[in-house]
Amino acid sequence: MEPNVFDKIQEVDLKKTMETSYIDYAMSVIASRALPDVRDGLKPVQRRVLYSMIELNNGPDKPHRKSARIVGDTMGKYHPHGDSSIYGALVYMAQKWNERYPLVDGHGNFGSVDGDGAAAMRYTEARLSKISMELLADIGKDTVNFMPNFDETEKEPTVLPARFPNLLVNGATGIAVGMATNIPPHNLREVISAVVRIIDNQVEEDRDTEIDEVMEIVKGPDFPTGATILGRSGIESAYRTGRGKIRVRAVYNIETMPNGKSRIIVTELPYMVNKARLIEKIASLVHEKKIDGITLLRDESNREGMRINIELRRDVNVNVVLNQLLRHTQLQDTYGVIMLALVDNQPKVMNLLQMLELYLKHQEDVVTRRTRYDLNKAEARAHILEGLLKALDHIDEVIRIIRASANVAEAKEQLIASFQFTDEQAQAIVDMRLRTLTGLERDKLLAEYQELMKRIEELRAILADRKVLLGVIKKEILEVSDKYGDDRRTEIGYDEFDIQDEDMIPDDDVVVTMTHLGYIKRMTADNFRSQNRGGKGIRGMQTIQDDYIDDLLMTTNRHPLMFFTNKGRVYRIKAYEIPEAGRTARGTAIINLIPLQKEEYVTAFVAAGELDEDQKYLTMATKRGIIKRTAVSEYANVRKNGLQAIVLREDDDLIEVKATNDREDIFMVSKHGMCIRFHETDVRVTGRVSMGVIGMRIDEDDQIVGMQLESQGEDLLVASEYGYGKKTPISEFRAQNRGGRGVLCYKIVEKTGNLIGAKIVDDSREIMLMTNEGILIQMTVEGISRIGRNTSGVKLMDIDRENGITVAGIAKVRTSDDTDDDMIEPQEESGEEMASETDRENEE
Template identity: 70%
Template sequence: MDGDGAAAMRYTEARLSKISMELTADINKNTVDFIPNFDETEKEPVVLPARFPNLLVNGTSGIAVGMATNIPPHNLKEIINAVIKVIDDQIGDKEETTIEEILEIVKGPDFPTGGMILGTRGIEEAYRTGRGKIRVRAITDIETMPNGKSRIIVTELPYMVNKARLIEKIAEMVRDKKIDGITDLSDQSNREGMRVVIELRRDVNANVILNQLYKHTQLQDTFGVIMLALVNNQPKVMNILQMLKYYLMHQEEVVTRRTQYELNKAEERAHILEGLLIALDNIDEVIRIIRNSKTVQIAKSELMERFKLTDVQAQAIVDMRLRALTGLEREKLEAEYQELMKQIERLKAILADRKLLLKVIREEIIVIRDKYGDERRTSIGFDEFDISMEDLIPKEDVVITMTKLGYIKRMSNDTFKAQNRGGKGIKGMQTLDEDYVEELFMTHTHDYLMFFTNTGRVYRMKGYEIPEASRTSRGTAIINLLQLMPGEKISAVIPIDEYRDGEYLFMATKRGLVKKTPIKEYANVRKTGLAAITLREEDELIEVKYTDNHRDVVIVTKYGQCIRFNERDVRPTGRTSMGVRGMNLSDRDEVIGMQLDSQGSDLLIVSEKGMGKRTNISEFTCQNRGGKGVKCYKITEKTGNVVGVKSVNEDDEIMIINTEGIIIRMKCNGISVLGRVTSGVKLINLPEGNVVASIAKVRKGDEEDQQEEENEEAETE
């Protein structure tokens, strides 16, 4: 803070605090790997065991070629409580700890110099993405002196601000008359704390001067967060939840290796004690053998042969002192052996049960928290810039529609009422010649919408960024919202509330290729888009699904073929990879849709002439990917080709859209459940020359609409 120079190179010692020893705890128990140092005269640990997350607690900064890291320090109690939360969720088999839950525990960075963080927006951005800017302000107070003048007292500074240089900067600005009204500037800091006094003229407003100091000096500073660290020797920018999980993985390895080390030592000692107890049980014969042996080696050999001992046990017996023959010493050996047996049983249980291992980590980290934890030094205050447009937008479910010619709009979810099968529907929008509604889906105003195009690129928007329009309006051209390339059209839209570990995007192309990529690979999508998959010539991206690596994939073609296989048959690959063969297609056939078994118990298939049916997914047996599949829909002149497929349950609702823009909403329980090789029943009455364009599944939770529909029908009767 005062700009003191570093110690001379000859001073090689450093005084460490007590907690620093927790970083090296158990380092002599084979908990971490060692490598030769720079001149290969010594060995050094690759990483420290670290009983607390030092990278987050102490923070760090550094720069290398093409990358930099700048992790702020945090409060020990808060970080350890966050680790405990992650552990508790894993012990309790909770699906996933969320960043929102971590944000409730970790309020923000906690700088050793105190200060006040302005608002939470920068904190949330940094914790969610691994990058962000946090504005920190000095703690000040305005006092009125006996002579009527005011003075500003600075008691805490932003992190890494040099006090001496700050005072020089203020003095320089006063000399250059950039700040007018300061009469005296003094540093009254001592061992009791920091105190910088800025005296003002009687005729100036102290708050105005203070705001000028915030604007032009480091009394208000910005801490740029870059949470970059090495993961498996690869640099990676991580959000706070990822850092906590990687720390927990490190601790699991450390405690596992320590437990194995202690188990080995305990078993070695127990082995020796077993030999000593055998010797004490046969002490007269042991003494005779040793007395009659010419050398120690001969004595060991005879003991090993006579009592079936190992070399280690025999050596311990010949090294045994005479005092071990007393009854008291024997009792001590037996007590030690019994204690070792209990210890061995406990250590083996830890190694065999991950939940028990996590409980050990939890207990140890709680000890660290209770022993060294302190209260926050950095407060978090209000920032007038903290209110974003997003905060003012209500959180609600919405309907998004897109037309064949690329017009998109957002509507309220209650715009459409549920109807019975075979209804005429209501007008969804006014369309021009050769244009019709091609996509309709449900999302949330605050969700990210990931737009995947037929050319294999991905774009991203928030739900509320799509302009709202009436039911009958055409909407906004999507090229005015997304920077689409020529010839691109939207193939799939995935709502994402958060990019989590262990979750994937599963893709299918028109030519039957499939690909699975971690969702995190798509966390940073530029406005100009990002390559999502590499496609061969004449191939297109047809469908994208959000999954967790535990689902069965069902692919359906326009000629009514279907294949079902487990998504684990497809190994995860990088964002720009091409994928692998998912289905072997016949000539001129192509994929029209892909569903997951988790989306519903039945497979709803709709043809272009308005026919459709439900078939239980259990009728489609799992097979290896890459096969031709089985027949799932009977194609006739009356049905036309398959145009849409959805996984549904009894209580789901769907929307069917024809090429004229007519939309009908119906309950799935009104659609017949039929066998695999059938054509189904009439779902929508189509005007002459029109066909079904697409289908969409309605989100649950629309009971009010249904009740209103029933009331209207009752009034009509």
């Protein structure tokens, strides 16, 4: 009795089965059909077509082959799907209006920008383009992994070596399950230059690359059809987040004809816009009277280029018609960017920098594997040559052994026993031709061996040093850029939507103040009036208990400020982002403006926008006497979320940051009254993420209170916590090597207290002292006594020590441009006395 077929039926949960099956289907579409790999920028079908063509020896130096042969080979060996999808991929890679740098050289009718389809595959022919050979270069040198094909009769590459970043250069588009990708094409020179920048930063400066650096190089998409991108906001969004909308407008000219009429000539269309459908749409709008004034619409395109002629009536405003065309047709279109690709076979949305870094990582793997392959081949050949040369040195004995042997196996055994040849060397010797015995042939073998040893040394150097490896990658991709690079086709124009908030803010001079407890405010450029030495000062702000003004500087609204913290981090915001406040207002807590970490506070801030080209370095000092010098460029792209500026020990804090130029003498002053002077070149330039070196050795209970530069003035001015101070000519401090204890610069006694700060000044300057109660006094430097190093100075500010008031900080201000001594009467604000308005500018 035959078994009942229904006995084999298994009951399953339909919901679970549908879920499982759909997930399997979705992952198959995502990983095996619709999405490109970030490394070579190809979908599986494209990769298989190109690999089939190279296997068919269908290179750019060979005749074109029938497309049907290529499709059949691809389908039979690697891609078990319909021939139409394979031919479609082949056609797409040959269309110059779709691919910025076509990977296939098509011969025959491969369609048109009007949307015409390609001829049947039996009619068209194709071969690899020259640039596609760069994708396949060295594929036979174990540079990439291979996997079995669908029936395990062939091997196919999982990725191509890709000597240029094809994903960004040619872009990609695809719809998977639940996700899609739409990556625009880019200019080859720009993309390769961005990769080179990443390499240079790692090799020359040993640092990571910021996304702003590559965005300065890669200006934006470069479409094969040209056109104009409107504004940079969409580009910025796409490059920073992986998603964005880019507005693209056709290129057109408005011409006046001899009869006085106007016409609009369109010469370039946005990417992926079908010209025939565009013309049909314009005609439809005219017929429906949604656009009035067009008398003639004609496609005048030919082999020389695109040309759409739109003639207008004499009485219409050409700009009105143009705006209607841009609003209602694809003469202006939006390109939605989704930078989605496969990373380790998983879909991932990436920004521009991530894509470039993953490509570079792929190239490191490819070049490493190729180098190891070449090294193994070279070492094997060198091993054979060593045996041949050794045999030639003993040729008579070798010939005797071979002649006396009964067979090849015996000859090999005797050679190995007599000369310690390896089996490979012995085989090469018995295979050696008689002509090798001539002196000329021996010289050739010796020259080959010497050349091989040089090559082996080079290959080993590449494998031993990543910087050498990166240098090889840089050289190769620059060769691709030089060979195939061209000028941009797509211009980036102005967009009215690109107006930023910053553009509406006047770039006025402002004063920014920071308190000890981290309150910051921005004020108009009003300064405090000068007072004589020993005065009481005026109130500059309302303070809370234990708070006082710690620093101030003058800048402009639009200039960026860099905030350096005790933890060695740096943050960056624009001055206008700091809330404006009155002079007696406390201000805003800095933690509301920058994301400070736990127990982190600002110790120095610099007006980054005012650094000139000569100021190449940022020199930093810590309270434990460490000094560090780093190129300004390493801090050019600091964002609001911060960046590591210096590596610190647990017991150390960053206290001072200054811009220098390789020509400065640096002064470091400790609270115990010691000072050291040394040239800045004694401090070698290090990367951003480094610790620095010892600038001044100090006692355990001492700390650095100031770091100043020789160019800032003629005298070293110091102030103590109880209001005493003096100035001493900097000429009294001889330069010495960094790392010493320095010399005495201030005699500390009970009435003076320890030093709280030091500034290098000249007599044209004014200084401001600040107490822990927020009291400020401003005085001219000229009025302060100039005395020797081993002295305590004079009273600069009357301090009420009994109530715990001390001097907390010292700052420099520039004298007013006004020459008279008359002061403007103070204004009233919040019941507090206000200072007169001057035009002073703070130096730091």
